[in-house]
Amino acid sequence: MKPSKVLIIDDEPLMRLSMTDALRAVGHEVSAASTGQEAAEFLAAASFDIVVSDLRLPGMSGLDLLRLGKERSPLTEVIMITAHGSVETAVQAMKLGAYDYLLKPFAMDELLMTIDRATKMLALRQENVELREQLEGRFSFEGILGKNSRMREVLEKVKLVAATDSTVLIVGESGTGKELVANAIHRSSPRRDQAIVKVSCAALPETLLEAELFGHEKGAFTGAMRQRRGRFELAHRGTLFLDEIGEVSPVVQVKLLRVLQERQFERVGGNETIEVDVRVVCATQKDLKKEVQAGRFREDLYYRLNVVPVVLPPLRERKEDVPVIAESMLQARSTRGGKSLKGFSQAAWGVLLRYSFPGNVRELENMIERGVALSRPNEEVEVWNLCGHAGCPFLGGPPQPDCGLCHEGLSGTVRAPGEIEPLAAARDQFERQYIESALDRTEGKKLLAAKLLGLSRKALWEKCKRYGIEVGKDEKESSDEESG
Ligand SMILES: Nc1ncnc2c1ncn2[C@@H]1O[C@H](COP(=O)(O)OP(=O)(O)OP(=O)(O)O)[C@@H](O)[C@H]1O
Ligand SMILES: [Mg+2]
Structure with missing residues (x-):
């Protein structure tokens, strides 16, 4: 295990010395202070992984020191020593962010074990940070974030299709990122230096849409005072x-079919045939195949458009993308607003992961925007900041049926601020995250992940099932193994 940089603060010389010796003996780098003042100077001059401090100190209380230490470096773990067995003070210390406390008298082994645990925890957290950075690099393309396997396939497809001139049909519910994908395709295509022109086909009545797409000649209809070029030309x-x-009407569908087949058209009210070199990307929330079956959409046009389909799954079907997107958006927004936030509270994570996001990524984005706006600097984003409800049940208010976030969030455990999660739940959460990070490392290969985790394949399989971690990718790998 990597040695830690430890600061020990105790006014009893014998205690200070024994702790220093014990920690140095196992390889940790140790500094020692006898007063709060001295400790504050150490903390100002260098950063420590772990601080071990007596609660009672001359000059400054251990709690004040804890506050100061956490302010200076929020990542430092603090272990408090209390001689009085006063659980209350210890609990207060834990609430202020202490990692653990030791009751005097304690054996040096006990101290070593606590330091060991804190060191492991630090390493894990560091690993998570690295993992997150890695995830963001690996699982993002032109601003589209996605860790879910279906989203990774989408990203791969987008990269490949961008290089071509093929027509792309992007399908997905509202807010799933259709426009983002269209932009990504354009920006990474050879056409990136030219314009991407956008038309919302639902916004205009038929005749106007036709003129908008293909342009019109002077006098083509009442109000056509002069010739105008359409979006295809632009x-x-x-x-x-x-x-x-x-949403396109049958008349416009016919015209679109022609321009897609021949790359030529006439302006409304005109005879001149205009040729264009245009790459077409379309998007829809509808199932066009059903529209074809219902006779509302031309089958020939459907096949022309659906050359390369890109299907964006709803966010509720790719929950593993929620943390990736949420963290990245939180970071971007807090940097932009010059407000540093400590991330999301445990309860906020719980709610974010339980919520179904009918408005998909757009809803998550708005929620985080609100969370950043309403949270205080250097604090965690809480549930009531995400939904923006003053009477949030998480603050002890009555359930708000109009607030999906509180409502769905309530289906799980609700804890008041200051209360901590029961051990079993915290352990489950840790186990789940740990397994997920191992699977990420092995790129989803369960056999390898099981080896890394020191589990049998069967045990890992069962845990994945229990935690709802996507399995099945290498079912083949496992069944091969089973039969062999
Ligand atoms: N995978 C993603 N990673 C990061 N941001 C995303 C992702 N998907 C969507 N967004 C963001 O969510 C918002 C909504 O995306 P977008 O406008 O592309 O959705 P849409 O599918 O076109 O929605 P609508 O059907 O309502 O027009 C945008 O601000 C977009 O940047
Ligand atoms: Mg859109």
Whole structure:
């Protein structure tokens, strides 16, 4: 195990010395102070992994020192020593963020064990930070974040299709990132230096949409005072993004079919045939196949559009993307607003992971925007800041049926601020995260992950099932093993 940098603060010389010796003997780098004042100077001059401090100190109370230490370096773990067995003070220390406390008199072994645990915890946290950075690099493309296996496939597909001129049909519920994907395709395509022109097909009535897409000649209809170029012309050499393509009327569908087949058209009221070089990307929330079956959408047009389909799953079907997106958005927003926040509280995580996000990523984004705006600097984002409800049940208010976040969040355990999670739940959460990080490391290969974790394949399989961790990717691998 990596040695830690430890600061010991105790006014009793014998205690100070024995602790220092014991820790140095196992390789830790130790500094020692006898007063709060001296400790404050140490903390100002260097950063420590672990601080071990007596609660009672001359000059400054251990609690004040804990506050100071946490302010200076929130990542430092603090272990308090109390001679009085006063559980209350110890609990207060834990609430202020102490890692653990030791009751005097304690054996040096006890101290060593506590330090060991804290060191492991630090290493794990460091690993998580690294993992997160890695995830963000590996699981993002042009601003699209996604760790879920279906989203990773989407990212791969987007990268590949961007290089071509193929027509792309992006399908997904509202807020799943269809426009983001369209932008990504354009920005990483050879057409990136030209324009991406966007048309929302649902926003305009048929005749206006037709003129908008193809342009019109002077006098083509009442109010057509002069000739106007349409979006297809404006997108020449670039990309045309046709949003809500499922809303297009039969008349416009015919015209679209022609321009997609022949790359030519006439302006409304005109005879001149215009040729364009346009890459078309479409998006829809509808199941176009069903629209075809219902006779509302031309089958030939559907096949023209659906050359490369990109399907964006709803956020509720890719919960593992919630932390990746939430953390990245929190960071971006707090940096932009110049407000540093400590991340999400435990309860906020619980609610975020339970919530179904009918508005998908857009809803999550708005929630985080609110969370950042309403949270105080250097504090954690709490549930009531995410939903913005003053009477949030998490603050002891009555359940608010109009607030999905509180409502769904309530289906799990609710804890008042200051209360901590029961050990079993915390252990489950830790175990789940630990398994997920091992699986990430092995890129989803369970056999390898089981080896890393020191578990049998069967035990890992059962745990994955229990925690709802996506399995099945290498079912083949395991059944091969089973039969062999
Ligand atoms: N995978 C993702 N990673 C990061 N941000 C995302 C992701 N998906 C969506 N977003 C963000 O969520 C918001 C909504 O995305 P977008 O506008 O692309 O959705 P949409 O599918 O076009 O929605 P609608 O159907 O309502 O038009 C945007 O601000 C977008 O940047
Ligand atoms: Mg959109």
